[in-house]
Amino acid sequence: MTSSLIITGARIHTSPEQNSLADLQVEGRHISPYEIAQDSAYLINAGGASVVPLLVNTVFHDPEPPAHGAFDLAPGHPATFAVIKGPVSSTQIRQTLIVQPQDLIALVVEGEIIVYQGRPTRPAGADELDSADPRLGAWTDARRHMTQYLTREGRYTETRNGRRNAYTGRFWLTDNRITYLDDTGFWAFGQYHRGVLHHAGYVLRPDAHT
Secondary structure, X not given: OOOEEEEEEEEEEOOOOOEEEXXXXXXXXXXXXXXXXXXXXXXXXXXXXXXXEOOOHHHHHOOOOXXXXXXXXXOOOEOOXXXXXXXXXXXXXXXXXXXOHHHEEEEXXXXXXXXXXXXXXXXXXXXXXXXXXXXXXXXXXXXXXXXXXXXXXXXXXEEEOOEEEEEEEEEEEEOOEEEEEEOOOOEEEEEEEOOEEEEOOEEEEEOOOO
């Protein structure tokens, strides 16, 4: 984890609809309300880029959703965001955020840099995940006919509408967040909330049949 981090020159999307040109400062796991000296922080020059919160809109349809504004990039909130080249729309932020490696400057989850310049900062499966980890296994959205399998080796595969291996790739777990790098080359993101995995419009529950 980077103790102090400053993103400079970017358009900061405090929420999907609100943004401004500013610097974003991170101290530990949270966005800092205080000015951090640049010579004591890891500095990412992100001129022309967008810094966006990582939220998965289906989480807010849960019977016990997160608090309003829980994922806003505001002082004191968790430092969980993506730094993406160019403009990003509020629709992309709210619905399905898919990023090509050449456009992903950085991904930060709880203050930890997970991706830098399109590349993961640690190997998939580096956490030596226990097979009993409840975040692993098969997850199914029966309504949309999709099952995602997450293995302790840091690999995933998806069955969609009966088509096996429709998507395959690597994944990284950080607390209640999951980061995917598909074998075809794009990055995507998900979140666990109250025992449910939310990803790209899918609401996935543990598959009791596996």
